[in-house]
Amino acid sequence: MLRRLQTDYIDLYWIHSWDFSTPMEETMRSLDHAVKSGKIRYIGVCNAPAxxxxxxxxAAWFKDWTPFIGLQIEYSLMQRTVEEELIPMALELGLGITPWAPLRSGLLSGKYNRKNMGKVDGRFTDRNGGAELTEKQLSIIDELERLAEVHNTTTAAVALSWVNNKPGVTSTIIGVRTTEQLNANIAAADVHLSAEEVASLDQLSAPPVTFLSEYATMIPMMQHGGVEINGFKPAPVPMLANMIPGKY
Structure with missing residues (x-):
């Protein structure tokens, strides 16, 4: 493979998905051998459970094998479920996050909006010529268009800026077909959203609340019992406060 690539080593080798038919130890040991033999410098993992x-x-830490340094996942304003497990895991374990499909495969590129529903052809257009978009998706696109006008840029640049500035994101994978699309994506580096603008996009694109997400909001309050510790006092959770009046 290295000869075909006309190189002596690969800077970053990605496992595109996890092979559950192969023991984890065998996979990590093989990757470690490739690194220590000089064929690979670093390893990353994609699309695997946290x-x-x-x-x-x-296992890599305890056995002195080469650990992962990167995590590649789908992440965009339309796909934020990774924020529950995968992104916190990456931040805790020191993996740089590399989002793919940051424009949700073109949905956030500016091609689709309320005005042109049924007038454009693409992967998000149904057989009857109408765009298969939900009201939530259209609301996100509406806000992207508003912010694009404020910053004198494109909706794609705003959507990419949102992703690029999320904690842990070190690089973003983009896909383009034209020079115009490439320039529009590169322009995201010059888009600086305010905290209020980010909060607006966060609110509109909030992912469904799951058990862990909901429970995590209650843990600090239960652990502290309403007491301030080291200058931190968690915000009250109405459900807990109502269970035992006066305690919190």
Missing amino acids: WKIAQAQT
Whole structure:
């Protein structure tokens, strides 16, 4: 493979998805051998469950194998479920996050909006010529268009700026077909959204609340019992406050 690539080594080797038919130890040991033999410098993992990555990373640390340094996942204003497990895991274990499909495969490129529904052809257009978009998706696109006008840029640049500035994101994978699209994506580096603008996009694109997300908001309040510790006092959770009046 290295001869075909006309190189002596690969800077960053990605596992595109986890092979559950192969023991984790065998996978990590093989990757470690490739690194220590000089064929690979660093390894990254893509599209795998957080628990499996954490298991592999822990094994690498204890067995002196090469650990992962990067995590590649789908992440955009239209796909934020990774914020529950994968992104916190990456931040905790020291993996740089590389989002793919930051424009949701073109949905946030500016091609689709309320005005042209049914008038454009693409992967998000149904057989009857109408765009298969939900009201939530259209609301996000509406806000992107508003912010693009404020910053004198494109909706794609605003959407990419939102992703690029999320904690842990070190690089973003973009896909373009034209020079115009490439320039529009590169322009995202010059878009600086305010805290209020980011908060607006965050609110509109908020992912569904799951058990862990909901429970995590209650843990600090239950642990502190309404007491300030080291200058920190968690915000009250109405449900808990109503259960035991006066305690919190």
